[in-house]
Amino acid sequence: MTTIAVIPSTHSITTNPFSTRFTTPGRLPPLDHRGEEVDPAKLLHRLDRHGSRAAIRGPHGSGKSTLLVALADQLRVRDRLGGIVRLGGGFRRDLLAVARGLAACDRGRVLCVDSWERLDMVAAAVACTVAWISGRGLLVTSHGIGVLPTLVSCSTSPRLLARIMERLPDRFGLVGEIDVEQAFDEANGNIREALFLLYDRFERARRPGVGS
Amino acid sequence: MPPFEPNIHVDFDRPDRRYMPGESIVVRYEVDGLGERPLLAVERSLLWYTEGKGEEDIGVHFFDRRSSKTDAAKALEAGSFMAVLPASPLSYEGVIVKVRWCIRIRIFFSGRDAVPERLGGSRDFVSEHVFEVGTIPPAAMNIGAQTA
Missing domain, CATH: 3.40.50.300 (P-loop containing nucleotide triphosphate hydrolases)
Structure with missing residues (x-):
């Protein structure tokens, strides 16, 4: 797995850490339901x-x-x-x-x-x-x-999602731990759906005062 | 032995990193934090990619690979290149999808797990430096109704 560091342009625009660019299969290591790396x-x-x-x-x-x-x-x-x-x-x-x-x-x-x-x-x-x-x-x-x-x-847990969070790019404080737990619940444990929900939350948080 | 924490520093010829289609872009890069480990190769590319909730799309506009077999070590650790930007796509900050242009520098090392584990533990290291092409304004936010 390649290590990618993304350096945003100076005046913009924060990379959404929940985009499929960082979460699609192959970009994250396989983790078990406890969030431990699978060998x-x-x-x-x-x-x-x-x-x-x-x-x-x-x-x-x-x-x-x-x-x-x-x-x-x-x-x-x-x-x-x-x-x-x-x-x-x-x-x-x-x-x-x-x-x-x-x-x-x-x-x-x-x-x-x-x-x-x-x-x-x-x-x-x-x-x-x-x-x-x-x-x-x-x-x-x-x-x-x-x-x-x-x-x-394979199965999931809130801990698994939390461990995935640790491996994603910086959230810049726009999405907190409570958001992560809520997303897991809303998605009924579906990690992919939870990441999509968090993507949307990040977009709302980075564009304050618009459509929230 | 000095610590091995690879870092790639990139300078654009325009500090604001804003360009228009058809303009040239000049980039200088420098790799440090290598300790005493030699580089095997450096790939320099200029590309666009999509970022969002769907599958990633990508287009490489410029690509160049330098290897330790053909270039001196110092030539791998620092260099510059120039390219003329195409007419499209333009940078776009959408909600569901974004189009980003970037300079990507990828460096390769010898041996397995050359990069420290906390940085990914891989045999290569990629640094992407985003810049903008064009002046499309960001999209308005309207996904609240779908997800609230």
Whole structure:
């Protein structure tokens, strides 16, 4: 992960620390529900014990995609990454994307698929079978149960959001700890939604007297 | 051994960092806080990016890489470059999305975890220095009704 220091121009305009620039998967390290850093190497070891086919499970905004990106980076370093596919283009396109991903993935490598739950049960089972028969690994994120064993279950807590705050750029005192706790509650524990709420609060606070 | 806390200082030819499309921009940079660790490479770029709630977009207008294989160490630690700014996009301070121009200096070190852990613990360090192109006024705030 690259360290980025943003130096704003002298007369403006404070960078919004909650923008996706700083929060999107790959920009933050994977953290568990207590806010402790997850060791991707340990999870890859566990993935190997599952035959290189497993699922990262958890509700919306619980850090599944962030963890998948971190594990994909580790697989890349070990020259075992077979590709990354992000689903969400509709069932047929998603099915095609997985088929192409598996075709392009060399034997012994791992294909990473985000939002696996967008495939139906039959398509998911067929894809898993193809991966198993052809000796390809499959690491996916999913909300629900499925045929793949669970590698890790993601969940959230106010402490996790607080630890994420420590890793974001300066809030310039415009968003306080109470705002962070309220955002977590309002978003029902969905960290992604909470960060969007905090983005809006930061925008309101930096433009005093307008629309608040 | 001197402490290793990389810092990149950038000087613009205009102290207010305000430019218009088609104008030239001249930038000087200097890297310090390296202790005794040598740089492997420096990437200098001039780019725009979006910042907001959606996916980030980015456009690189100028890019140049200097490596220790081709340049002396002192030439990596300090330098300057010039570019002519394009007609678009202009800097924009929106609510949901912003367009920012910046000078990005990226320095690479040898070995793993070269940067101290509290600064990210990575093998490279990026410093972005924002400037403005054009004179579009900031957008008005109107997201209160959506989120209150």
